[in-house]
Amino acid sequence: MSLEDLYKEIILEHYSKPRNRGDLPGADVSIDLKNPTCGDEITLKLDFDQDRVADVRFQGKGCSISQASASMMTESIKGRSREQVLDVLRRVQGMMRGEISAEEADLGDLEALAGVRQFPVRIKCAMLAWEALSKGLDPSRAPGESPGSEADR
Numbered sequence: 518m519s520l521e522d523l524y525k526e527i528i529l530e531h532y533s534k535p536r537n538r539g540d541l542p543g544a545d546v547s548i549d550l551k552n553p554t555c556g557d558e559i560t561l562k563l564d565f566d567q568d569r570v571a572d573v574r575f576q577g578k579g580c581s582i583s584q585a586s587a588s589m590m591t592e593s594i595k596g597r598s599r600e601q602v603l604d605v606l607r608r609v610q611g612m613m614r615g616e617i618s619a620e621e622a623d624l625g626d627l628e629a630l631a632g633v634r635q636f637p638v639r640i641k642c643a644m645l646a647w648e649a650l651s652k653g654l655d656p657s658r659a660p661g662e663s664p665g666s667e668a669d670r
């Protein structure tokens with residue numbers, strides 16, 4: 518199996534069996550993002566336990582890459598500290614910008630997203646969930662410091 522086929526298989530597997538898909542009532546952070554280029558949508562909900570991502574869920578619709586990427590993202594951050602999550606985020610961003618290779622990024626299944634780099638339009642699809650995550654980690658949205666994520670849309 519070629520690397521490209523392996524990447525496709527990982528993405529399709531996450532698309533058909535998304536992890537952490539659903540609502541998370543009362544979540545500390547809720548982010549809505551759209552990718553107008555492709556029509557992808559995502560709602561990302563994060564629950565923090567002090568500095569740790571205690572729980573995460575996403576809902577959305579769109580192309581297989583956007584939804585698979587969201588599933589892979591949630592799987593990679595659940596239970597991790599804010600610092601660890603930021604580290605994964607930076608490596609994914611670097612890999613998708615072509616600043617580092619998939620091997621250098623050392624991200625396991627997430628390296629499958631690198632297969633999208635050859636289709637520039639698709640990079641936005643792959644990065645939608647990660648942009649939502651980036652916004653969700655913004656300290657200004659930290660639990661206890663904002664009156665509720667529903668209010669600031």
Ligand code: ZN
Nearest residue numbers: 555557580642
């Ligand atoms: Zn898309």
